[in-house]
Every structure is written in C-alpha cells, then in structure tokens.
Amino acid sequence: MKILWLAAYPSPRITREHPVPWLVTLASLLSRHPRVQLTILNWNAQQEKPVQELEHEGIRFISLRVPGFRQDLFTLYQQRIGITARYLRQNAHRYDLLHLHGSELQFPAAAAGLDMPLLLSMQGLVSECVKCVPGLLSWRKVLWTLAGYYERKYLPLIPNFSCRTHWDAGHAARFNPKARIYHNWEALREPFFRAAHEPRAAPAGGRPVLLFMGGSQVMKGYQETLAAFDILRQTTDFKLVIAGGHYPNEVADAYRRYPLRHLRPDDVEYRGYQNAGQLARLCREAECLIHPSYLDNSPNSVCEAQVAGLPVVATNVGGVSSLIEDGETGLFAELSPESLAAKVLCLHHDPALRARLARQAQAVALARHDPATVLSRTFEIYQAVRYGLEISPLATASFSHSASLMPHDTLAPTSAN
Structure with a gap:
C-alpha cells in the first residue's frame, strides 16, 4: 500500500x-x-x-x-x-x-x-x-x-x-x-521501553528530584511548577530539573508573577533539550513528573514517564484522563501551586503509594504503547x-x-x- x-x-x-x-x-x-x-x-x-x-x-x-x-x-x-x-x-x-x-x-x-x-x-x-x-x-x-x-x-x-x-x-x-x-x-521512543526494565538510578547529589519536561512554556504550567516548587522548598530539600527550551523572557515572567522567595541558585537546574536517552535517564532518577498543563490531548511526556516507571502529578485537562486514573495510575491536581505542592508531598511521604502508582501506570502504558500493537x-x-x-x-x-x-x-x- x-x-x-x-x-x-x-x-x-x-x-x-x-x-x-x-x-x-x-x-x-x-x-x-x-x-x-x-x-x-x-x-x-x-x-x-x-x-x-x-x-x-x-x-x-x-x-x-x-x-x-x-x-x-x-x-x-x-x-x-x-x-x-x-x-x-x-x-x-x-x-x-x-x-x-x-x-x-x-x-x-x-x-x-x-x-x-x-x-x-x-x-x-x-x-x-x-x-x-x-x-x-x-x-x-x-x-x-x-x-x-x-x-x-x-x-x-x-x-x-x-x-x-x-x-x-x-x-x-x-x-x-x-x-x-x-x-x-x-x-513512543525505544529508550523509554528500555528504561522500564532498568533499576532506578540515584540522582546526582542525593537530593530528591522533581522533573518538569515543558521547558519554560506557559501553557505547560511552567509558572505554576516554579511556584509549587517554591512552596515545597520551605519544608523539603527537593531539586527541580527542567527539560526543554527555556527563554529569559518567560523565566522573567514567572518571577514577576510569583515571588519565589525560597529558591536558591542550585535548586533549579535547566537541562535544555534532551534526547530520548537523556530523558529516559531523568525518568529513572526523578521522584515524580509534574505536568500541570493548561490543555493537552495525550502529552508524550506523561506517556513516556509512565512507560519508564515514573509517577505523574498532572492536571485533569483535555484528554489526560484517558492516560491517568486518579489514585490508580497517577495523581490529579488543580492548576494551582498549592494543589500541585500538596500532591507532590503526598507522593514524597508515601513511598508505597509512589511504587504502586508507578507499577500500575507502567503496566497500562506498556500495553497501550506497545510498538507492535x-x-x-x-x-x-x-x-x-x-x-x-x-x-x-x-x-x-x-x-x-x-x-x-x-x-x-x-x-x-x-x-x-
């Protein structure tokens, strides 16, 4: 044909x-x-x-x-x-x-x-x-x-x-x-399927890592992610890793909208654009993916994180509920820094919940995105x-x-x- x-x-x-x-x-x-x-x-x-x-x-x-x-x-x-x-x-x-x-x-x-x-x-x-x-x-x-x-x-x-x-x-x-x-x-890209069978990797520096793959895109919830992280840093020694393109004007807009008083220079790391292997590695190092999008259909970052075994905290917008069942294969948060921070802390303080969500989401995602199927x-x-x-x-x-x-x-x- x-x-x-x-x-x-x-x-x-x-x-x-x-x-x-x-x-x-x-x-x-x-x-x-x-x-x-x-x-x-x-x-x-x-x-x-x-x-x-x-x-x-x-x-x-x-x-x-x-x-x-x-x-x-x-x-x-x-x-x-x-x-x-x-x-x-x-x-x-x-x-x-x-x-x-x-x-x-x-x-x-x-x-x-x-x-x-x-x-x-x-x-x-x-x-x-x-x-x-x-x-x-x-x-x-x-x-x-x-x-x-x-x-x-x-x-x-x-x-x-x-x-x-x-x-x-x-x-x-x-x-x-x-x-x-x-x-x-x-x-989906093959490195994420490989990562599904690899052991979790210890993050560099030993601090628990939160992952955001939207760069500095406003529509992906960049500003809300930074503000939620600012709340989290008041009580927990997290590090935020941001993958994707970031632009000075968008970063400046986030700091104008939110005070972000609790962030130190080494708390947020901008990795820029990452290839599939690098992203898969980040998924194995991080504690969870934060995806507070304003609107999405079936975001690749959520699908790839699930395949790699990384729990996801996301907003219930667009088609995301076709990927995540709240409390079973991920957690839904409101599009607010306070709600995002609360859901991340819920995962952080409950390793059994993290493991269960990761395991169940991975099983669904591996079948959902099976290349042969x-x-x-x-x-x-x-x-x-x-x-x-x-x-x-x-x-x-x-x-x-x-x-x-x-x-x-x-x-x-x-x-x-």
Whole structure:
C-alpha cells in the first residue's frame, strides 16, 4: 500500500532531536512493514528548488518550497496552502491513501476536494488551545486564532479520524458527526521501553528530584511548577530539573508573577533539550513528573514517564484522563501551586503509594504503547480507510455528538492491547 503522509516532519538531513518524535517512531515502524511504501511530504522555506526529493532508510521524502514565516503570515497562509494543494492535485493519484498528521498547520485546507482515501490523526486542537492562552493579547493568541479558523472551516470535511483520547474523539465527532473515528495510540521512543526494565538510578547529589519536561512554556504550567516548587522548598530539600527550551523572557515572567522567595541558585537546574536517552535517564532518577498543563490531548511526556516507571502529578485537562486514573495510575491536581505542592508531598511521604502508582501506570502504558500493537493497528486502519473493510472494535468506535463527555474507558479500554 502506497501511503503519503502530510506531516511536520523535517528533512532527515537534520540531525537534532525531532520536535514530534512520535512521528519518527511510527515512520520507522512503517518503513519496515512489508506491505507499506511510505512517502512523507513537508515544507521548507530555505530550499532552492520548488520540489526536492530524497530516499532515506526506506522512506521517500518530498519537500516543497514555501514562503518564509513573515510572508506566510502576511498572506494568511494562503500561498503555502495553495502550493501544497496544487502538488497534491497533481500527484495524489500515485498513492492509495493520504494521511494528514494534525490539523494545526492547515493540512486539511490543502487536502480539501481531493478524491482519494483520506485520514487525519488528531494531535492537538489549536482552536481549543487558544481559549487557554493567558492574557488579553499575544502573538501566540493571534497565530492560534488564525490557525483555529482553518480548523473550524476544514475539519468538518474530514471523513476519517484517528484519535487517541476521549477528548480528541469527542471533538472529531463534533466537527463531523458522520465521520468514521478510529482509535490508536502514539508510538513512543525505544529508550523509554528500555528504561522500564532498568533499576532506578540515584540522582546526582542525593537530593530528591522533581522533573518538569515543558521547558519554560506557559501553557505547560511552567509558572505554576516554579511556584509549587517554591512552596515545597520551605519544608523539603527537593531539586527541580527542567527539560526543554527555556527563554529569559518567560523565566522573567514567572518571577514577576510569583515571588519565589525560597529558591536558591542550585535548586533549579535547566537541562535544555534532551534526547530520548537523556530523558529516559531523568525518568529513572526523578521522584515524580509534574505536568500541570493548561490543555493537552495525550502529552508524550506523561506517556513516556509512565512507560519508564515514573509517577505523574498532572492536571485533569483535555484528554489526560484517558492516560491517568486518579489514585490508580497517577495523581490529579488543580492548576494551582498549592494543589500541585500538596500532591507532590503526598507522593514524597508515601513511598508505597509512589511504587504502586508507578507499577500500575507502567503496566497500562506498556500495553497501550506497545510498538507492535500500534503498528498493526495503524495498518489495520489504513486498510479500513482504503478498502472500506471492517476492523477490530479495539481500533474503532462510534461517537455521539456529545462524545467529549464520555468516559475514556468507553473509547479506549486499557485491555485493548
């Protein structure tokens, strides 16, 4: 089966860690499938030729030259959408199925009107995320409002969705009540599965470590994490390790919002971007992951921490309750420093609870993200979309217009794998 992906997938010549690693992992799995020929289509504003192609590790990559950021925004993305749409109209007949990865980058607009089997994997919904952006006006709010316009206009035209959680499935059903909605989890990176079988590592310096993987992103709860840590440092000798990009203006904003009077220079360590092996190691050293996101679908950091055996304290937003059952496979906190600090202390003072949550979450996550299951379910969904075949009920479900209110185990039972 010849599959064309339209995805935010940089050229394989880029050697740094991929910003959407679940796509790299799934592409690698599919490239070894005997019945799949995978081509990935993406954009590049810097390339000289209108179209560039290359083969790499069993995958064909096609890159289209598009406008740079400023021109792209000035044209309201219409020029980039048009370039992509023209290429698809001229070449889509070469493929058996077009798989759009996400709706945030106007992929549905570029694919509108194509007469071919079409599948869209939900990632996040920018039209929902923009509602949670703090402040009256910001560049993020402007950009996400524009992207949200395209989501609302073109998602109702998508006939097939691949969803992960009760939250994205509910929104897919809301956008197009007649759509066929399939279920599949994301493919996770191999080092986290290795970490699942390794003993816990002692943190450097001996202090208990709390892990936050959101860099200095406001939407991931960076400010609330720092404020909760400030509360914790009044009574407990924790160290906070922050993975991900951090920017001086965002750090300064956190210190303006909260006093943070109890933090010493060596209490918070910014590690920057980490590869999968480094993150897996951090998961084995830390006492828990803090993930107080404003809105998320199925955050990779939570899934990877669970696979590696790290307990998670998170906010119950978006699709996170499809990943965590409060008190069984993690702990939910309110989006407030006081609530976060209380839940972390609950774990810290109860080693038996930490061990039980880690063990139970890991068992669920290992089955949920099993690479062979994710691969077979992906191919099964491709066959269903391409040929109209009936498939396992574990990879599909039907949703009412109010599906966003349905409990997650109705859509994605943990026994599915």
